[in-house]
Amino acid sequence: MFERHSDFLRDGGTGMRNFVARKLSYGAALQDSDHARLDELMRHWKAMPAKSDIISQGDDPEYVHAILDGISCRYKILPDGRRSIMDLLIPGDFCDMNIAILGRMDHSIGTLTPCRVAFISRSEIEDLLLDFPRIARAMWWATLVDEAILREWLVNMGQRRSDRQMAHLLCELYLRYAAIGWPDKFALALTQEQLADTLGITVVHAQRVIAALRQDGLIELRDRQITIPDIARLMEFSEFNPDYLHLPPES
Amino acid sequence: MFERHSDFLRDGGTGMRNFVARKLSYGAALQDSDHARLDELMRHWKAMPAKSDIISQGDDPEYVHAILDGISCRYKILPDGRRSIMDLLIPGDFCDMNIAILGRMDHSIGTLTPCRVAFISRSEIEDLLLDFPRIARAMWWATLVDEAILREWLVNMGQRRSDRQMAHLLCELYLRYAAIGWPDKFALALTQEQLADTLGITVVHAQRVIAALRQDGLIELRDRQITIPDIARLMEFSEFNPDYLHLPPES
DNA sequence: CGTGGGCTTGACGCCATTCAATCTCCGTGG
DNA sequence: CCACGGAGATTGAATGGCGTCAAGCCCACG
Numbered sequence: 362m363f364e365r366h367s368d369f370l371r372d373g374g375t376g377m378r379n380f381v382a383r384k385l386s387y388g389a390a391l392q393d394s395d396h397a398r399l400d401e402l403m404r405h406w407k408a409m410p411a412k413s414d415i416i417s418q419g420d421d422p423e424y425v426h427a428i429l430d431g432i433s434c435r436y437k438i439l440p441d442g443r444r445s446i447m448d449l450l451i452p453g454d455f456c457d458m459n460i461a462i463l464g465r466m467d468h469s470i471g472t473l474t475p476c477r478v479a480f481i482s483r484s485e486i487e488d489l490l491l492d493f494p495r496i497a498r499a500m501w502w503a504t505l506v507d508e509a510i511l512r513e514w515l516v517n518m519g520q521r522r523s524d525r526q527m528a529h530l531l532c533e534l535y536l537r538y539a540a541i542g543w544p545d546k547f548a549l550a551l552t553q554e555q556l557a558d559t560l561g562i563t564v565v566h567a568q569r570v571i572a573a574l575r576q577d578g579l580i581e582l583r584d585r586q587i588t589i590p591d592i593a594r595l596m597e598f599s600e601f602n603p604d605y606l607h608l609p610p611e612s
Numbered sequence: 613m614f615e616r617h618s619d620f621l622r623d624g625g626t627g628m629r630n631f632v633a634r635k636l637s638y639g640a641a642l643q644d645s646d647h648a649r650l651d652e653l654m655r656h657w658k659a660m661p662a663k664s665d666i667i668s669q670g671d672d673p674e675y676v677h678a679i680l681d682g683i684s685c686r687y688k689i690l691p692d693g694r695r696s697i698m699d700l701l702i703p704g705d706f707c708d709m710n711i712a713i714l715g716r717m718d719h720s721i722g723t724l725t726p727c728r729v730a731f732i733s734r735s736e737i738e739d740l741l742l743d744f745p746r747i748a749r750a751m752w753w754a755t756l757v758d759e760a761i762l763r764e765w766l767v768n769m770g771q772r773r774s775d776r777q778m779a780h781l782l783c784e785l786y787l788r789y790a791a792i793g794w795p796d797k798f799a800l801a802l803t804q805e806q807l808a809d810t811l812g813i814t815v816v817h818a819q820r821v822i823a824a825l826r827q828d829g830l831i832e833l834r835d836r837q838i839t840i841p842d843i844a845r846l847m848e849f850s851e852f853n854p855d856y857l858h859l860p861p862e863s
Numbered sequence: 864c865g866t867g868g869g870c871t872t873g874a875c876g877c878c879a880t881t882c883a884a885t886c887t888c889c890g891t892g893g
Numbered sequence: 894c895c896a897c898g899g900a901g902a903t904t905g906a907a908t909g910g911c912g913t914c915a916a917g918c919c920c921a922c923g
Binding site: 388435437439440443445447448459462463464467468498501502504505506507508509511512514515516518519520560561600604605607 | 639686688690691694696698699710713714715718719749752753755756757758759760762763765766767769770771811812851855856858
């Protein structure tokens with residue numbers, strides 16, 4: 362997975378130079394100067410192993426972080442030790458854009474797979490928002506889409522049964538990866554425990570649900586990676602309505 | 613409930629002239645000019661009966677709305693007709709602060725009880741955000757707290773059993789009403805169906821849960837209103853940690 | 864006085880949890 | 894080279910939380 366890293370910054374041709382820019386371009390019509398500034402901001406990054414915290418609950422972090430590669434998540438640990446995953450962050454997503462305003466993190470952010478994480482100082486972000494109004498607007502847009510995703514997750518967990526929940530989550534990730542122009546075929550490499558913590562079900566049940574979806578040909582499994590042979594069928598099965606992602610109609 | 617309306621705008625003494633200002637004051641140190649402007653903005657309002665939509669899914673609304681009295685909610689209707697309530701809006705909450713950026717509503721907002729709803733034109737909001745930076749910052753803060761509340765609801769629905777869920781929701785509402793300086797004793801007048809749609813459980817089960825909480829003395833019922841005799845006990849029962857509301861320590 | 868909305872209660876069944884055991888990989892160290 | 898151990902996946906049986914279906918109650922309102 363890491364072999365891909367070296368060239369994601371120079372993705373000529375489309376004008377989409379990195380995944381952050383690609384994502385933000387849905388929120389505002391970015392121009393060359395915007396892309397150039399975003400590329401500069403992504404210069405500094407670090408590689409992090411799986412299962413390590415990017416930010417911990419209670420922190421008042423000095424840097425703003427963005428995911429360049431891998432998957433991380435927002436999560437809380439409950440008093441009895443269970444973990445609740447409230448958001449999955451894929452390449453192009455910001456972790457803590459606005460934490461300066463709230464002051465302290467009320468949850469943690471940790472990696473689920475090995476990740477490359479960009480870190481940007483607060484002052485750079487503040488200057489960015491002042492000097493690049495199109496980027497600022499796109500950041501706003503991204504924040505609001507994140508909120509819309511949260512609401513849909515609430516619907517998903519509250520109203521659907523676990524097989525539909527799982528299918529719905531997979532549809533969303535499929536579209537989110539497509540939206541950032543992910544170069545490879547969608548193949549999700551999360552463990553069943555990570556998926557279970559995301560949906561609020563047990564590992565055992567997550568396994569049964571995955572087995573059932575596989576049985577019905579709605580998903581495929583190879584090398585512990587989930588792939589989707591027919592996204593339209595999976596969307597129909599999970600009653601997936603992509604409006605909440607606020608992507609262009611044909612995606 | 614409506615007798616109270618006439619005097620909520622002139623709440624001298626504390627300097628908190630309306631619930632919107634009271635809520636926003638947690639996000640930034642508002643000054644007299646800010647309060648004055650907020651009061652002006654709340655001049656125009658309309659009374660709405662229970663069960664009416666303030667904004668509907670798909671709308672691109674012309675006005676921004678704020679709740680002055682009553683309770684409304686964000687909700688979606690699923691294909692099979694079930695309703696999922698994703699947010700409860702109490703006095704002082706804005707409905708659709710940032711909808712201009714997303715373009716169209718991906719959910720609806722409707723009243724649960726009779727409400728007084730302020731409406732402010734988009735241009736007034738835009739001017740407000742430019743000319744009153746402290747209010748703008750406080751609006752940002754409020755948006756981020758709303759997001760934090762959504763995340764906690766996700767934890768609540770995913771990880772807790774329904775009696776704890778119900779108790780947790782009641783604790784949150786208790787603290788949110790306290791935070792805006794609600795003049796009366798906390799007494800929640802939602803129907804069991806509305807609570808059920810919020811927690812993602814059936815009406816029948818909601819009734820059993822409420823009965824059990826009442827049996828244990830954790831809540832009280834009079835005139836179809838839920839009151840909390842001992843908030844500390846209810847918070848302990850539901851493992852309630854108020855950090856996510858980002859209120860001052862002693863609330 | 865009839866009607867409808869909201870609340871209450873019981874019986875039954877299913878979805879998901881719990882507990883427990885087994886299996887497959889893989890990386891590590893003897 | 895093989896033994897060992899841990900992480901993750903898989904499977905089975907029993908339990909229970911919650912949904913479903915159905916009936917009846919209370920009370921405000923036309």
